[in-house]
Amino acid sequence: MTHFPSQLLSLPAFDGPFDAFKLEAKNCDVLFASYPAGTTISSHSHDTDNVGVITQGELILTINGQDTRYGVGEWYHVPAQTLHSARFDKTTSEIEFWLHSTPPS
Secondary structure, three states: OOOOOHHHHOOOEOOOOOEEEEEEEOOEEEEEEEEOOOEEEEEEOOOOEEEEEEEEOEEEEEEOOEEEEEEOOOEEEEOOOOOEEEEEOOOEEEEEEEEOOOOOO
16 A cells, blocks of 8 residues: 555545545545455446546456456546456556445435
8 A cells, every 4th residue: 555645545444345545525435445466356336437547557357258457547437337347466556436426325
């Protein structure tokens, strides 16, 4: 997690299956996430529309059986309710935006 500035590392921890710090905004959660090399996230979906940008390393995102690689500076999009999985062969960090169509309760 040392890739992110100390100010971001002092945000509340994300309560989920990976290490991240969360900045809440109206109708959007912003995650500053890091994944050790070799991390895999099994197939799942979200109620949110997710977009993110890779700030270190590489994301291998699988949607509809197709792998797409995203490197530093590249943005990705996972529409709400889309089944997807992720793999990180390299130590990777990202900023991810989880956009709620309605405010979270």
